[in-house]
Amino acid sequence: MRLHRNLVFAVIDGLSEIFNEEAYADKIVQKLLKRDKRWGSRDRSFVAETVYDIVRWKRLYAEIAEVKEPFSRENLWRIFAVWATLRGITLPDWKQIAPTPTRRIKGRFDELGKIRKFRESIPDWMDTLGEKELGAKWDKEISALNQQAPVVLRTNALKTTKDALRSILEDENIDTGFVKGYPYALQLTERANVFSTEAFKKGLFEVQDASSQLVAEFLDVKAGQRVVDTCAGAGGKTLHLAALMENKGQIIAMDIYENKLKELKRRARRAGAHNIDPRVIESTKDIKKLYEKADRVLIDAPCSGLGVLSRNPDAKWKLKPEFLNQIKKTQLQILESYSKMVKSGGKLVYATCSILPSENQDQVKLFLTSEMGKEFIFVKDKKILCSSSGFDGFYMALLEKK
Known part of the structure; x- marks a missing residue:
């Protein structure tokens, strides 16, 4: 070379x-x-x-x-x-x-x-923490997180099917394969600029890691429901929810960053998702208005992002232990506050792209012992490690309001 x-x-x-x-x-x-x-x-x-x-x-x-x-x-x-x-x-x-x-x-x-x-x-503190929280699994996990992440697409079911998308992309010289166990996923066989394809411009797919694609399904949404995506960001999971709901009902997509919601609006137009209502969280009033009004609530919580290091390798150097301590407090506050939006009989998913139990199942256990948490029952959770899945590290817990 x-x-x-x-x-x-x-x-x-x-x-x-x-x-x-x-x-x-x-x-x-x-x-x-x-x-x-x-x-x-x-x-x-x-x-x-x-x-x-x-x-x-x-x-x-x-x-x-x-x-x-x-x-x-x-x-x-x-x-x-x-x-x-x-x-x-x-x-x-x-x-x-x-x-x-x-x-x-x-x-x-x-x-x-x-x-x-x-x-x-990796920094010393991260190595110590990983071993403390994951024990013997840390060795394989950090090794997997140092590999380049695969490129995975999520078929937009509002516009096409996975099989149709695969052949459309083939015509544009982009080779993909199915991913077993992921109903909407196609994985690129070799890296390519998918954003310049006609298929992308027509909104037939989004780039979304396979683990992340499991979150919207975990929420168990139905067409016609009122769903609140509380930390929607630029809306990868919001768009997936819209497709799962067949554009029926209402998704209130909330975030504290207005620029991210603008990007979501642009993506929603391209995807043909019409049931999304983006709302900037300017004060606690915006949350209180929705107390006990939602059939489903998704909390894709801010976290360390340790599960997506293969995608963001510079996070290893930017992340600090102090931030981790702070973010855990924020996660609990968000759970306490946003869980109040769930109706009786409604469901809530708490998700992170972290692999640390202290940000995941430990937070859910803590919440369930709190005043607000006592109104919920734990249904199930899913822990995804990069070393065993080949995709991002993720966590999701499904809770139901009594």
Whole structure:
């Protein structure tokens, strides 16, 4: 593989922003991909995949390169040289790349591979916490979360079927396979830009991880019901609920961020979902208005996001233990407050994209012992680990109001 100077410079610029300016990797990659109109798809995928790869393995590569944060450009070139050496890429004779001790790099890699926090490239606190909460499962789980996430589509049942979508995509040279046990999922056999397809523009599918696709179904919605999606965001699960309800009834999609709900409106138009009513949560009044009015309530709670590290590798470096302690308090407050929207006989789903019991089943147990929680009975829950499913780590619990 021959390295091209302009592509490698783009990678170094991107890493500098992500590591030194706390920028989000996905935003930086989007920006880098617009940098040169002459780049073909191979150039763009080299930039995107190299940036994500080095972000994912930052701690390991920095340790091998013997550099510490904040990284100077010289440090970033050293990290890049480690990445390239471990991939068997011959380094060009550029002034930015110092002579690289290939054998020493490989030796250090083997040595550090014996220590999990380096091998899996994670902060000490995260390694300690993962082991404390998941025990022996942590080893396999963190290894699985370091793999690149597959691209999974959710068929929009309002407009097409899974079989029809698969053949439509085939005509656009996009190869997909069915995913056993997931009624609306198609998985890409190789990565491709699905957003430029006619099928996407016509609203025939959304990109949504297979684990995330189980949440809307778990809520057991029926056409004609009133459903509240309390942390709707840009609406991946909201749109799935609309399809499951066959566009009948009402979905109140709530969020504290207005810009996310604007994106949801745009997606709903494309998907042909007409039963969604987006509402910004401006104060507790907006929640109180709905007390005891909903047949179903979905709480897709804010969380550590540890179950989606394969999708957001930079979260390993942005997440802090203090945030985790804070978010657990928020999760309980949200459960206490939003559960009041459920009618007698109605149902509630509490879901997170975390793999930590302290954010999941422990929170549900705590809620059920509270004043409000005593009005609910636990029906069932589902714990999804990336290591056993191959998809995002997720948790969902179904509760029914007496």
